[in-house]
Amino acid sequence: MDTTQSRLWHERAEAVILGGVNSPSRAFKAVGGGYPIVMAKGQGSHFIDVDGNDYIDYLAAYGPLINGHAHPTVIQALQEAALDGILYGTPTPSEVEFAEILRTAIPDLERIRFVNSGTEAVMTTIRVARGVTERNKLIKFEGCYHGHSDAMLVAAGSGPSSIGVPDSAGIPQSTAADVITVPFNDISALEKALLIHGNEVAAVLVEPIVGNFGMVAPESETYLQSVIDLAHRSGALVIFDEVITAFRFHYGSAAELYGVHPDLFAMGKIIGGGLPIGAYGGRREIMEKVAPLGPVYQAGTMAGNPASMKTGIACLSVLRDNSVYERMNRLGAKLEQGILESAQRAGLPVTINRIGGAFTVYFTNQKVTQYQHAKASDGKLFAAMFRGLLARGVFIAPSKYEAWFVSTAHNDADIEKTLAAVEDTFQEMKS
Numbered sequence: 001m002d003t004t005q006s007r008l009w010h011e012r013a014e015a016v017i018l019g020g021v022n023s024p025s026r027a028f029k030a031v032g033g034g035y036p037i038v039m040a041k042g043q044g045s046h047f048i049d050v051d052g053n054d055y056i057d058y059l060a061a062y063g064p065l066i067n068g069h070a071h072p073t074v075i076q077a078l079q080e081a082a083l084d085g086i087l088y089g090t091p092t093p094s095e096v097e098f099a100e101i102l103r104t105a106i107p108d109l110e111r112i113r114f115v116n117s118g119t120e121a122v123m124t125t126i127r128v129a130r131g132v133t134e135r136n137k138l139i140k141f142e143g144c145y146h147g148h149s150d151a152m153l154v155a156a157g158s159g160p161s162s163i164g165v166p167d168s169a170g171i172p173q174s175t176a177a178d179v180i181t182v183p184f185n186d187i188s189a190l191e192k193a194l195l196i197h198g199n200e201v202a203a204v205l206v207e208p209i210v211g212n213f214g215m216v217a218p219e220s221e222t223y224l225q226s227v228i229d230l231a232h233r234s235g236a237l238v239i240f241d242e243v244i245t246a247f248r249f250h251y252g253s254a255a256e257l258y259g260v261h262p263d264l265f266a267m268g269k270i271i272g273g274g275l276p277i278g279a280y281g282g283r284r285e286i287m288e289k290v291a292p293l294g295p296v297y298q299a300g301t302m303a304g305n306p307a308s309m310k311t312g313i314a315c316l317s318v319l320r321d322n323s324v325y326e327r328m329n330r331l332g333a334k335l336e337q338g339i340l341e342s343a344q345r346a347g348l349p350v351t352i353n354r355i356g357g358a359f360t361v362y363f364t365n366q367k368v369t370q371y372q373h374a375k376a377s378d379g380k381l382f383a384a385m386f387r388g389l390l391a392r393g394v395f396i397a398p399s400k401y402e403a404w405f406v407s408t409a410h411n412d413a414d415i416e417k418t419l420a421a422v423e424d425t426f427q428e429m430k431s
């Protein structure tokens with residue numbers, strides 16, 4: 001496969017854009033380096049690079065593109081939005097309509113605010129929780145990514161009683177000192193952390209189904225309820241980061257799948273239909289602490305912009321037909337089974353965590369329920385799979401910690417072609 005044009009574009013990019021990418025995960029650093037593939041256009045389940053190579057896309061732009069590229073309903077909404085002028089800086093009907101749609105789908109969103117990214121959504125829920133509880137500390141879970149706000153880039157301490165250390169330069173130690181990180185799927189670690197710090201904790205922040213050390217579901221049906229009960233017992237609020245999970249597995253929240261009710265939700269990705277978006281919301285009495293009704297400040301020039309509102313409405317209108325989730329689940333299951341069979345034939349250690357159309361291929365024989373298990377997945381084998389698939393026209397995220405996302409645009413022919421590429425790649429890796 002000739003990717004000369006990608007290389008040339010990347011060289012040009014490096015001269016003006018820091019590192020040649022606008023988000024570090026787009027670089028191929030985690031899969032052995034080299035230049036990233038530069039894409040020119042997308043259509044349905046495929047995209048085409050600047051050399052004209054065609055790929056089946058499982059990146060889905062890291063999640064938002066649940067309906068694939070250039071879905072006609074979404075594109076029509078975007079065209080209509082553009083013709084009406086793209087930004088007013090005033091309230092608009094579309095933001096009201098979209099908020100109504102979200103609240104109908106997720107009734108716990110008694111009041112909503114739109115922002116521009118998942119980072120902003122999470123960051124603001126934290127401020128709200130701190131404002132409401134008048135406490136500063138946060139508990140989050142090891143290996144989970146919640147955007148790039150200061151507090152969210154704090155890594156784990158060495159145990160449940162230890163405080164965090166900055167995971168990025170430029171984060172004050174004082175910020176890190178307020179963040180406690182515990183392992184996911186380990187209720188006793190959370191219990192211990194709350195025993196020690198409970199009366200200082202403003203919020204426990206959790207992805208109800210983890211998407212950032214691969215896809216990892218709660219091990220027990222009661223885990224999330226226990227997280228909520230423990231947090232509430234300490235007087236802390238519970239924030240669900242549903243930036244990846246909202247509308248991913250069914251038309252609604254992941255919280256609903258487990259019958260649980262967090263105090264606040266942060267969302268993004270899918271709900272924008274591919275345009276920049278974030279949203280947060282939750283219980284009315286909590287949300288009423290936000291300006292202009294309350295003392296917690298949050299604002300945004302682009303927040304609730306009509307284009308994102310209209311593409312979001314359009315995207316969810318496609319998902320409303322729940323059969324699309326059955327289809328993504330069926331195609332996901334077919335991929336899972338085929339990949340496992342190919343791995344077995346090649347003698348490769350593969351474990352797959354799949355929830356509906358989203359799954360992660362780990363190169364380990366161990367069950368993956370915590371970050372430590374995902375870390376143990378063999379990065380060299382992952383990089384070899386990534387390169388082998390790329391060369392065969394299958395594009396997955398360039399990191400062992402990301403998921404493959406099946407969209408409503410994928411079909412059986414895509415899956416069969418993908419499985420043939422996996423078989424050839426695994427056979428090549430064996431030799």
Ligand code: PLP
Binds near residue numbers: 117145207241242268
């Ligand atoms: N929360 C989760 C769970 C995410 O996966 C991400 C991004 O990948 C974010 C928050 C941050 O969202 P954004 O990249 O839109 O700022």
